[in-house]
Amino acid sequence: MSTSAELRLEADAARRIVLEAALASGSCHIGSSLSIVDILTVLYQRTLRAGEGDRFLLSKGHAASALYAVLARAGVLGEGDVIAGYCRDGGTYAGHPERHVPGVELTAGSLGHGVAVALGRALADRADGRDARTFCLVGDGELDEGSVWEAVALAGHLAPPGLRLIVDANGFQGLGRVGEVLSLEPLGEKFRAFGWVVSEVDGHSHAALACALGAPARRPVAIVARTVKGHGVPALEGEFMSHYRSFRPHERAILFAGLDRIEEAA
């Protein structure tokens, strides 16, 4: 099987876990998780070199189900456990990630903290002579937090070579379009002005993501990934309500319509 076909199957399998977990728990944030499944699939299946200390920090913690899903596909968590234990009273996998869970590097949920933590990890690697990379993913609405830009400025100045920031630029935040609430475009130029190397990619193209995430660099890199919130579920794609809408078991067909069509066509 070709590499691209493998990644496509992996991403679809992870999307199914996200949807099953959302359905089982009746929880929201489905669109936020679906916009990063392709990014995390490429990261975990192709980019991260666990043996060399590479790590991933999910700063937009409300998309925890995507992280659990790719960790399950990578064999770190159990798929059935994730579906049964996500965002439930007494469940093992909270709606926002917690560090005691295997594979979870950052307790998150309060937006705006991941970049500073990632910067600290990257600086520690440099100080200790480790060649590890620290990947951190933030939402485009999360960029409204001032703490993100404090860390971005300091990172550009101190320039640890292993820092990689991925912006999930899906164009929506909790209560509106990013461009209407607070436009920070052109994002690439802003990161460049702070001394970062920048690449902009289609956040659903596995080939483009593999190239951007794996590119060698000797200073911090910002990867602006243009994505669709709710990707893979037509009822959610680009919809404002993809943030808060939740589904009940009798709505299963709506949630799975896009994925089932992809499978029939393959």
Ligand SMILES: Cc1ncc(C[n+]2csc(CCOP(=O)(O)OP(=O)(O)O)c2C)c(N)n1
């Ligand atoms: C400090 C803080 N303020 C508000 C929230 C509530 N909140 C959760 S998700 C969200 C929207 C985030 O938008 P974005 O970063 O674009 O993520 P997306 O859902 O689009 O992936 C908000 C405001 C929060 N989690 N933390």
Ligand SMILES: [Mg+2]
């Ligand atoms: Mg967003």
